[in-house]
Amino acid sequence: MTSTTEQSQRSGINVARLLMSFGPLMFLALLIVVFTVLKPSFIDPINIFNIMRQISITGLIALGMTFVILTAGIDLSVGSLLAFCGMVAAVVAKGGTANTLSLSTSGAQGYGWFAALLAAVVVGALAGGVQGFAITRLKVPPFVVTLGGLTVFRGLTLTISNGGPISGFDASMRWFGTGLIGPVPVPAIIFAAAAILCHIVLRYTRYGRAVYAVGGNAEAARLSGLRVDRILISVYIIVGFFAGLAAFVLSARLNSSEAVAGIGYELTVISAVVIGGTSLFGGIGSVGGTVVGAALIGVLQNGLQFNNVSSYTQSIVIGLILILAVAFDRWLKSRVRR
């Protein structure tokens, strides 16, 4: 009789697993069909590439957030950190904090795009590391630490920039935001490459296994010899790194680093991860899911806009989808556990 219960549980889990990984994907396909029927030009390559460009910024951060949420953590500071890293990148690119407010490419004394990129990701990673340190060593919950970070990084941004934007970068830097390789926007390529990299890390490396283990059961992970604190710190470094990378791409695209950039991004990012099936309780989720989640939000936003639905209504729809996605996930799990 044990074997029969095992049997039924086994097949139940398989069906649920299938739904859990393909549910969001099926929903995404459905949305694309619906929007295309409503307005066939929705499916035009130009619009599709446009969507890809739109989702790449929050998508990049969502990749990092996937690591954090897999460990049952959260990072609310990413929007502010994005603004801060963007400002740092701008200062490096332009060679000073002087707010020229000029849109001319007069960054003659600047250090070039590479230094700007490096500065953005290093500062992002460091900021993440500091937060990770506070979470593990000071034992302050991630929600609180990163809520503090949200305020601190915004304040730092405003301090550097004096409240205004720093604008006007040279063409080589702008290419990362506005360039095309063939027909594909550069930000979309960066996002895709990063997603593949993250997928490989989580799925095929020792480190990836450790991240799932820590999120699945931190005490069991510790008793299995994993250095739980180090792994926790590392995931905040990763999300910080991606906030820096996203900041660089965003500044390049807008040709400006705004002090008010990224406000509310943490919510979009977390939504993408959660809609993608990653459990807020840790241990369950995937990069593929996050990409689908980010795409879902992007398609929804774009499609609604395409059909002249106001941005107010968009917010309502996206919020409801988030709740439904998690409710569906819960329902599936409760079906399995029975």
Place this chain on the structure above:
Amino acid sequence: MPTAEAIAPSLPLLAVEGVTKRFAGVTALSDVSLEVRPGEILGLLGENGAGKSTLLKILSGVMPPSSGRIVFDGVEFNPHNPQDAKRLGIVTIYQELSLIPTLTVAENIFIGRAPLGRFGLVSWRKMEVDSRAIIARVGLDLDPETPVSALSVAEQQLVEIARALSLKSRLIIMDEPTSALTETEVQKLMSIMGRLRKDGVAIMFVTHRLEEASAICDRMTVLRDGRLAGHLDRDGGPIKLPKIIEKMVGRAASELYARPTLRDVAGDVRLSVRGLRTVRDPQAPHAIVLEGIDLDLKAGEILGVAGLVGSGRTELARAIFGADRIAAGTITLDGKTIAPETPADAIALGIGLVPEDRKHQAIFAALGILTNFSVAALGRYSNALGFMAERRERQALASYRKTLSIRMASPEQPIEGLSGGNQQKVILARWLARDPKVLIVDEPTRGVDVGAKAEVHQILVQLAGRGIAIMMISSELPEVLAVSDRIVTMRRGRITGEMPGIEATEEKLMELMALDQTQEATQ
């Protein structure tokens, strides 16, 4: 001896009649009957897995029985939830205390029924005055405004009892109330129990501690393997320990475990512990403090560590494994002094631990069997760049699946879908993948069904045969007797005795586990 006849007629307050409880094919409780009279302390005794907790859950309304009948105060009693039981005056005080630590003593006592004053607002004054009187009844003298988190475990227990009294309880069920208490605190609790008895309250005292049970109980009901093993009455004097032990141990239990032939173990000392002490950790106030442990573990030997709940056996394992901080003492492994500060340190040195609480400390429930298997040996199944060598990993799992006969569907199957026995085999495989020198197994067959128990035992014997030094902690004596080459007993953070496995009997071990300093008595 306080007598009940003045207050109570001999009509039972609670009568359990032929209660049976089945879970998904397993019978946890089979045709159990007992009675508790007003003004009487009934001891409910039995080894782990005897069915005590199941019975308590039924009585307190957590779950219904599968069959049988319960009569309380002459009326059939069918609680649907704990509130039903409480309303009738049956209060259960569990081992894990249920007070809310952030609230004050008074707030906890009056939780959900705060006295109201004018305008229907809470009358804090009345609450304070009343709670002072209530806690005085259990001999507590403290400010009712103290937050519960500031109290000792013993004080918290008394507050729970006080709350039970203020609920006009007629039957108080105490589940292992003394396991976290010091000797003096136990004495105090006993005298309060005596006073309650005089007041006509019926008490059901669930315990492992035979001396305490013997000292206070008027009658005892003993369970064994989910069945009634018998009732014992106080006959002029306290119920004698040997009589209790005989009932608890029985004859049937030992037939389940075939005793292996004694193996010739002449290995060198692998692990040596001297003067190991810990201090009370404010984060874990229930943990037992180790009071100077000396222990040797030889290569190829299975050392059984027998002890009741609260004996410090798990704490000993955790201290050696680097999971808890050590205050004093030395540990040597193969002659070299080691000081593991984290489990990772201990694992790197060649020590493995199969923890007691599989669900919370060992398995990653939602993750696949493969991940569960290799988590402690990720370094062995990955290349220099950090990529998993998944083919090697899968081959290793496949070979353990065969040798340990792990019944599973696929390496990706979440481990929570496996039976307890198969989960435990995966955890054993986790450590075998590291070729440990020392393997500590804590309650290796808890939550494992009978058939798989024997398999786990065989695995342990085989591993010892390969030269691994095994320390097996268990509160199931038949298990300790079945596989141990040598046995030590623990009680309250101390080692109370040692004997070769071949000489040990359940009676001898039970005495050493239950009593202080009685080595002479065994030989």
